[in-house]
Amino acid sequence: MFSRLFKTVLHPDTHQICFPVFLPAAGLVLLFVAYCSLFQASANELFAWLQSAVVSRFGWFYLASVAVFVIFCLALIVTRYGDIKLGQDHAQPEYSFLGWFSMLFSAGMGIGLIFYGVAEPLLHYIAPPVGSGNNVAAAKQAMVITFFHWGFSAWAVYGVVGLSLAFFAYRFQLPLTVRSTLYPLIGDRIYGPIGHAVDVFAVLGTLFGVATSMGFGVLQINAGLHYLLGIEQDIWVQCVLIAIVTVIATLSVVMGLDSGIKRLSQINVYLAVALMLFVLFTGATVTLLDDFVQNIGAYLNGFVGRTFNLYAYQETHGWLPQWKLFYWGWWISWSPFVGVFIARISKGRTIREFIAGVLFVPAFFTFLWMSVFGNSAMNIEMQSPGALSDIIQSNLPLSLYYFLQYFPWPTFTSILATVLIVTFFVTSADSGSLVMDTITSGGVDHPHTWQRVFWAVIEGVVAAVLLVAGGMQALQTATIVSAFPFLIVMLLMVYSLMKGLNQEGVRMDAASLPPTPALANTQLSWQDRLHAIMAFPVRKDAQTFLLDSVLPALRAIVRELKDNGIDAALKRSPYEISMCADYGDEDDFYYAVRLVGYDASDIQLTGTDDNDVVEYFRAEVHLAMGGQDYDILGYTHEQVINDVLEQYDRHMHYLHGLR
Structure with missing residues (x-):
């Protein structure tokens, strides 16, 4: 609509x-x-x-x-x-x-x-x-x-x-x-x-x-x-x-x-x-x-x-x-x-x-x-x-x-x-x-x-x-x-x-759906999750993640959507990469990874040798309705794709509920 x-x-x-x-x-x-x-x-x-x-x-x-x-x-x-x-x-x-x-x-x-x-x-x-x-x-x-x-x-x-x-x-x-x-x-x-x-x-x-x-x-x-x-x-x-x-x-x-x-x-x-x-x-x-x-x-x-x-x-x-x-x-x-x-x-x-x-x-x-x-x-x-x-x-x-x-x-x-x-x-x-x-x-x-x-x-x-x-x-x-x-x-x-x-109620129902078993099996291992939680990446590491993991993942999804007749587009900037799939009169599917900086002056950083770092970054997922308050920095190329697919699956449930 x-x-x-x-x-x-x-x-x-x-x-x-x-x-x-x-x-x-x-x-x-x-x-x-x-x-x-x-x-x-x-x-x-x-x-x-x-x-x-x-x-x-x-x-x-x-x-x-x-x-x-x-x-x-x-x-x-x-x-x-x-x-x-x-x-x-x-x-x-x-x-x-x-x-x-x-x-x-x-x-x-x-x-x-x-x-x-x-x-x-x-x-x-x-x-x-x-x-x-x-x-x-x-x-x-x-x-x-x-x-x-x-x-x-x-x-x-x-x-x-x-x-x-x-x-x-x-x-x-x-x-x-x-x-x-x-x-x-x-x-x-x-x-x-x-x-x-x-x-x-x-x-x-x-x-x-x-x-x-x-x-x-x-x-x-x-x-x-x-x-x-x-x-x-x-x-x-x-x-x-x-x-x-x-x-x-x-x-x-x-x-x-x-x-x-x-x-x-x-x-x-x-x-x-x-x-x-x-x-x-x-x-x-x-x-x-x-x-x-x-x-x-x-x-x-x-x-x-x-x-x-x-x-x-x-x-x-x-x-x-x-x-x-x-x-x-x-x-x-x-x-x-x-x-x-x-x-x-x-x-x-x-x-x-x-x-x-x-x-x-x-x-x-x-x-x-x-x-x-x-x-x-x-x-x-x-x-x-x-x-x-x-x-x-x-x-x-x-x-x-x-x-x-x-x-x-x-x-x-x-x-x-x-x-x-x-x-x-x-x-x-x-x-x-x-x-x-x-x-x-x-x-x-x-x-x-x-x-x-x-x-x-x-x-x-x-x-x-x-x-x-x-x-x-x-x-x-x-x-x-x-x-x-x-x-x-x-x-x-x-x-x-x-x-x-x-x-909005339909959207909330779709967002609360659990991931499908196939997607659940591809999530981060507990060791990878622990390291991701402990790490406080600096700007350079975060931007490298955007280019090496997020960009190819979203590019591959956009290409696949286009091959299936869906008008999809990719946008990029130094601090954000996003994709949008156009569904005409229905709500578009939007997925973005945005680098957000936080004050690190009072935190003992791990994963870096620079003790003078005063800012660390998270790669936060944003959907159509805004930030989702979770960080995917450290995900592999495949894990980024799976996260996008999980959100895409929920979006399709949401559109189905409105039809």
């Missing part, structure tokens, strides 16, 4: 533009900007109609789909597929757990936690979807609802997209774009119009999802500046703020993933933890920790029911589209962005590590955040009715700043909160532009700098246009509507990933 497994599927130019994706995506966005700018009244009416149409007809579809994503992710954790690496078998994670968590958390939630951490629980407390508010029962329900909106369901959406992208990009060497996730379903057509359309949907969803976050962020930055400096809360002030932060985000994008985004992400986490711990330890610490534990229990207890609850038998007076469906649309529209981003930083991790890290770690941090801020806000409201609810209902972005007045050093913490919002704002903007740049460049690692700047600027422009055209209503509508086409792509993505994982 994956006939291009070890072939170049991208153009060799590492600074390319995928015009069939870039031009339609950019054109549609510019048309949207022009329409909203020139026809604001009409745009407002269109937003209202679209939101009503999607919610009334397809609300069930959003909820059922997200339930599928949750079940799928949880199932993968407990299956054998959890051991598969997102990369070749020898791949190792590029980032530490802290660095990885910091980047995925900042990209995934960021601004939303700051914007809604105080406001959402309190709004559900005073106006729950059903029943009366301002009582203990409403407080319990408010935290469960908040947890549900920000918990496992949201991260399952991100996990499905990120896992699919990482699996097909790093395991099967396909481009790191959304189209690659559908390869098992449509094959080479991912490089045609269908694949282009999928990537265009991904770009548009990402753009509106990030623009929504930027809109919320700038509303709260403006509120913070109004609270601290008296600057007017005005749409044009907000547009200026968007321009300023967009410039900062553009600079971060140009600096790149490691220098810019990674550093900002870590700063975000440190500042967020500092602010949360300050509220926790200067507030009702023990009570808040009690609330946190009980909130988790209530959330888990009612998870299944809430997952499928559309309030079909109850009147919620517009609550469902304003909250639940908005969040589901927000997570779905943002999933291409977060998915591509966390796929880029997750190479080398196993599927089990990936899902556990993406699904549980940020969710539990979010639960703690919401408990600290949400329960603290409700405690204040219970003691002084109207103290916070009045300001939240009249000016939601100011809620965090008025909340901080009830704790020590409110001016300092308000400044800290504003800085945190700005850094989250910048991180979301530069991460989003980097992802859109990657998609519109066909998945290359280093696209044109001007292209990255273009998307960073467009994000800011769309956020400003949405705010001018309709404020928060426009932000919510754009999010819900833009998510719909990509939701269909995500469901296809799940099916495609299941097919890919099934193929």
Whole structure:
């Protein structure tokens, strides 16, 4: 199926533009900007109609789909597929757990936690979807609802997209774009119009999802500046703020993933933890920790029911589209962005590590955040009715700043909160532009700098246009509507990933087969194996082995395969000799012997008279899925052939299992 497994599927130019994706995506966005700018009244009416149409007809579809994503992710954790690496078998994670968590958390939630951490629980407390508010029962329900909106369901959406992208990009060497996730379903057509359309949907969803976050962020930055400096809360002030932060985000994008985004992400986490711990330890610490534990229990207890609850038998007076469906649309529209981003930083991790890290770690941090801020806000409201609810209902972005007045050093913490919002704002903007740049460049690692700047600027422009055209209503509508086409792509993505994982299962079964008796009888004698283990060959010896044993062995096999009508090729370099047998639409057979050097400074070398040697070499076997962690240096010509034949036999079992 994956006939291009070890072939170049991208153009060799590492600074390319995928015009069939870039031009339609950019054109549609510019048309949207022009329409909203020139026809604001009409745009407002269109937003209202679209939101009503999607919610009334397809609300069930959003909820059922997200339930599928949750079940799928949880199932993968407990299956054998959890051991598969997102990369070749020898791949190792590029980032530490802290660095990885910091980047995925900042990209995934960021601004939303700051914007809604105080406001959402309190709004559900005073106006729950059903029943009366301002009582203990409403407080319990408010935290469960908040947890549900920000918990496992949201991260399952991100996990499905990120896992699919990482699996097909790093395991099967396909481009790191959304189209690659559908390869098992449509094959080479991912490089045609269908694949282009999928990537265009991904770009548009990402753009509106990030623009929504930027809109919320700038509303709260403006509120913070109004609270601290008296600057007017005005749409044009907000547009200026968007321009300023967009410039900062553009600079971060140009600096790149490691220098810019990674550093900002870590700063975000440190500042967020500092602010949360300050509220926790200067507030009702023990009570808040009690609330946190009980909130988790209530959330888990009612998870299944809430997952499928559309309030079909109850009147919620517009609550469902304003909250639940908005969040589901927000997570779905943002999933291409977060998915591509966390796929880029997750190479080398196993599927089990990936899902556990993406699904549980940020969710539990979010639960703690919401408990600290949400329960603290409700405690204040219970003691002084109207103290916070009045300001939240009249000016939601100011809620965090008025909340901080009830704790020590409110001016300092308000400044800290504003800085945190700005850094989250910048991180979301530069991460989003980097992802859109990657998609519109066909998945290359280093696209044109001007292209990255273009998307960073467009994000800011769309956020400003949405705010001018309709404020928060426009932000919510754009999010819900833009998510719909990509939701269909995500469901296809799940099916495609299941097919890919099934193929990996067949490969694992074939790799676990014992060698045939004929091959087993030709393995090294125990004396030869002992000498091979004791020896630490230097570079010269290893290269001699490649030329004298590996090269003639692989050359003979390639010649025999060609004589039998199989297209086979041999490649050689000073440190590696490989062969590949082409099986057309099925996976090619690939076998390579690669010289890998290791530090020998602390080892007493045998087999050499050079006591100053600081490096020894192993001749390690690499197959299609990466290094196999065994050394054949010292094998004879015949023994090398037999090792190749053993791996070839397993590969044929694997192909047979797929047919």
